[in-house]
Amino acid sequence: MLKPRRSLTLALLQAREAAMSFFRPSLNQHGLTEQQWRVIRILRQQSELESHQLAHQACILKPSMTGVLTRLERDGIVRRRKSSEDQRRMFVALTEQGQQCFVEMSAGMESNYLKIQEQFGEEKLEQLLALLNELKGIKP
Template identity: 65%
Template sequence: MSSARPSLTLTLLQARETAMAFFRPWLNQNGLTEQQWRIIHILRLQGKMESYQLAEQACMLKPSITGVLSRLSRDGLVRRRKSPQDRRRVLVELTEKGQKCFDVMSEDMELNYQRLLSQFGGENHQVLIGLLLELKGVKP
């Protein structure tokens, strides 16, 4: 009988929790959830997109993203519109308030990122990102 190997998925989750510990307090202080920040960040980097594409990019299920988008829309951070070409599709974009939210928060998020990198190391970070990108490309 072979010895049990460490769980890849559990280790990835634990590493994510460690990394998020650097950012979660700042998100909480600004009244945003991780999912809300993820959506704001993606929309800021990629611009307007369909809600299903946003769900894929944010690694969220469609029912979950619907609730998060409702709250972001209620708070004036995103705008949802039906596509003029296909009324069944919903386009999502940041509002001006959402853009400002990103701009204000990104400075402190970057400082927290630098704190994480100072402990983990820039070279380790580059290696890890490269390996994770390779892992993302593996097909089941």
């Protein structure tokens, strides 16, 4: 009988959990979920996105994205606007308060990255990020 192959997907999930253990305390301190932080971070980088593009980049299913955006909008972090050309298209951007939230959290998040880098090594971290980026590009 063949020895089972090590599970790539399980190893990725376990590595994600190990990495997130550094960031969850900061998120909890600011009252944000992981999904909300991903949305804030992506919008900070991309400015304004259509909601379906944001869902894709944040790896959040569209039905879940609706709830995430509703809570962030309620809390004044994002604003949504419908396209003037096509009312079915919804655009999302950070508000000034959302921008400030990102700025307030940045130092703590950077500190967490440095903690990971200290334990894992800068070169290995860069190599890992490059390999993961390459893995994202493969197609079934």
